[in-house]
Amino acid sequence: MTEPTTDSDILPLQEDRLWRDDRWTARVIKNEEDDGWAVEMTRHGDPEPALVGPWTMGRDKKNPKPLDAPAFSTLVKTAAEVIRRHEQQLHATLNKSVTVTARDDRRVRVALSIVPDEDNPTATLTAYDDADDSELASVSVSPAFKLTASSASAWIESDYARPR
Structure with missing residues (x-):
């Protein structure tokens, strides 16, 4: 061999x-x-x-x-x-982010990171304080989750509850 x-x-x-x-x-x-x-x-x-x-x-x-x-x-x-x-x-396809203004006028960057896998792809939604880049919240989401300014704002307004 x-x-x-x-x-x-x-x-x-x-x-x-x-x-x-x-x-x-x-x-x-x-x-x-x-x-x-x-x-x-x-x-x-x-x-x-x-x-x-x-x-x-x-x-x-x-x-x-x-x-x-x-x-x-x-x-x-x-x-x-x-x-x-x-x-x-x-x-760029697997990592997207948007920055939105929360109700308290704080700027929040929301990032979607997808890990491709033929059998079990995963994705994570993470919120960061735009001022100091500290992590505010992170949840697992479907890899099909569509990150937009409105979906990011809705997630922040739900107190970072896992989107459906």
Whole structure:
């Protein structure tokens, strides 16, 4: 039985259609959609490429242009940015907050944090004093809970009773 490959086992490689460093692999592949070429960038340990895009034809107009250091560096930066944007979008989807004014004129920030899980997703609604960021209350809610200014205000006015 072979051991799984770890990042420390991955050796750098620099071939015309395959470049690899300690974190990324760039592979030039035949473009399935036309007669051209594509390049895929995969972060080590990820199941799928972070980036797949068109690749330039070589001078003979049949074969792909070979990978080189500047192209690999640009591809790494682009793929890392794609991953960073995806992570930011996921974070924004799972973490929302609104700030409302309570009856006592105190500003309260209400945050909804969802923990995704295929079998049992959870969510927590938390109120913070906007002045000093101290926690005022926290309750479990359905991951389907819709956080709006009016739902936050209603929760505060109920003395932080768990919303239905």
